[in-house]
Amino acid sequence: MDGQVYTHALWRVKAGEEDDFVAAWTEPADAFASLPDRPLWGTLIRSTADPSVFYSFGPWRGEAHVQAMRADPRARQAMARVRAHCEEATPEPCLLVRHVQLDAE
Numbered sequence: 001m002d003g004q005v006y007t008h009a010l011w012r013v014k015a016g017e018e019d020d021f022v023a024a025w026t027e028p029a030d031a032f033a034s035l036p037d038r039p040l041w042g043t044l045i046r047s048t049a050d051p052s053v054f055y056s057f058g059p060w061r062g063e064a065h066v067q068a069m070r071a072d073p074r075a076r077q078a079m080a081r082v083r084a085h086c087e088e089a090t091p092e093p094c095l096l097v098r099h100v101q102l103d104a105e
Helices: 019-026 027-033 063-073 072-085
Strands: 004-015 043-046 054-060 087-093
Touching: 004 019, 004 063, 019 027, 019 054, 019 072, 027 072, 054 063, 063 072, 072 087
Parallel strands: none
Antiparallel strands: 004 054, 004 087, 043 054
16 A cells, blocks of 8 residues: 555444543553554544544554554554444544645644
């Protein structure tokens, strides 16, 4: 796969577990930080139309790094704790097609 690889996920969180989900979502950062090829950053956003829906995304240097993360036992355990708060979780790798920078900063 050529180009910047991102991980992206839709998370539909169980009613009343939104705060626990957000707290759990930060746990994988510790596991990812211990990887030899960790992500560049990660972002979690929440739908204003449906507060049970969250989306996360972040860039990686390559598809092999995403595969290594998904095979890492510590990362898998951390992600399982995130998924435990969800009715639906749909993580997937994505390829950056286009990015438009509008501010100079």
